[in-house]
Amino acid sequence: MPRLDTVIFPVAGMGTRMLPATKVTPKELLPVYDTPLLHFAVEEALAAGARRLVMVSHPDKAAIEDWFAPQPELEASLAAKGKADLLEVVRSSRLPDGVEVTFVMQDEPLGLGHAVLCGAEAVVGGGPVGVILPDDLILGSPALAEMAEAWTGAMRSLVAAQEVPRERVSSYGIFDCGEGTPERGPVRAATGFVEKPDPDDAPSRLAAVGRYVLGSAIFDVLRGTGTGAGGEVQLTDAIAAMGGIHAFRFSGTRHDCGSKDGMVEATLAVQAMRHGSARAAPHLRVAAE
Ligand code: G1P
Numbered sequence: 001m002p003r004l005d006t007v008i009f010p011v012a013g014m015g016t017r018m019l020p021a022t023k024v025t026p027k028e029l030l031p032v033y034d035t036p037l038l039h040f041a042v043e044e045a046l047a048a049g050a051r052r053l054v055m056v057s058h059p060d061k062a063a064i065e066d067w068f069a070p071q072p073e074l075e076a077s078l079a080a081k082g083k084a085d086l087l088e089v090v091r092s093s094r095l096p097d098g099v100e101v102t103f104v105m106q107d108e109p110l111g112l113g114h115a116v117l118c119g120a121e122a123v124v125g126g127g128p129v130g131v132i133l134p135d136d137l138i139l140g141s142p143a144l145a146e147m148a149e150a151w152t153g154a155m156r157s158l159v160a161a162q163e164v165p166r167e168r169v170s171s172y173g174i175f176d177c178g179e180g181t182p183e184r185g186p187v188r189a190a191t192g193f194v195e196k197p198d199p200d201d202a203p204s205r206l207a208a209v210g211r212y213v214l215g216s217a218i219f220d221v222l223r224g225t226g227t228g229a230g231g232e233v234q235l236t237d238a239i240a241a242m243g244g245i246h247a248f249r250f251s252g253t254r255h256d257c258g259s260k261d262g263m264v265e266a267t268l269a270v271q272a273m274r275h276g277s278a279r280a281a282p283h284l285r286v287a288a289e
Contacts, residue, residue, distance in 0.1 A: 003049020111232025133210025156244030
């Protein structure tokens with residue numbers, strides 16, 4: 001399987017939509033049933049073959065760095081009490097050998113495009129990079145791994161996509177698929193990509209979901225990308241400027257964990273997985289209870 005060596009995780013946001021839960025706990029560490037949102041994202045990156053995880057974080061979110069630190073006292077205490085099952089759960093949240101996590105700080109909330117550009121300094125080599133927005137939890141099948149599989153050198157970008165109701169398009173990056181752009185399996189070439197359009201002007205209802213595979217040229221394009229929708233540097237604008245845009249219909253189920261109701265739905269879905277009443281995501285080691 002082709003693999004994505006580097007995956008960038010923009011995790012600097014203040015999580016205001018989830019207040020008061022996020023007053024001191026980063027939203028990426030809120031539990032979905034029993035597992036922090038971020039852990040699902042990391043498992044998905046590993047399933048895509050990632051060896052270098054780049055967290056674009058904020059100085060106020062040190063708890064994210066703590067999540068990746070070893071917990072020898074906790075492990076020793078569980079071992080001493082003979083709690084082998086819990087010990088295994090704690091150990092399975094460690095990064096495997098050969099995988100490293102790097103932290104880069106995004107001090108100001110200047111937009112998703114700016115966050116990805118902050119990550120550039122930790123990227124090694126000229127291959128494509130993955131981007132995962134942990135807010136978008138995808139269960140059932142690891143979307144980024146599907147995208148790594150579908151990626152070809154002829155593409156400049158491959159972006160996860162799903163249809164949304166027209167009244168919701170103003171919350172998303174929306175693809176312009178033009179007239180009759182070819183659809184090959186789950187991949188569809190797009191002629192344009194616009195961030196948070198007004199529903200009356202939206203070119204389609206095909207919306208970007210937070211998984212991207214991007215050719216490394218994206219970083220140079222981002223350096224020259226000005227502010228767009230919401231006064232922020234938009235990743236969507238840079239992808240549109242690069243051309244060679246491709247939308248990818250992933251096969252898993254996406255939950256919007258940036259919203260309270262989406263978080264509840266995701267929690268119920270993971271509960272069903274844990275109780276074996278839904279097909280457990282095979283890439284989630286913690287699901288194998
Ligand atoms: C971001 C992107 C948007 C995309 C969305 C998916 O928006 O800018 O293009 O459709 O993620 O969740 P945000 O949700 O950060 O406003």
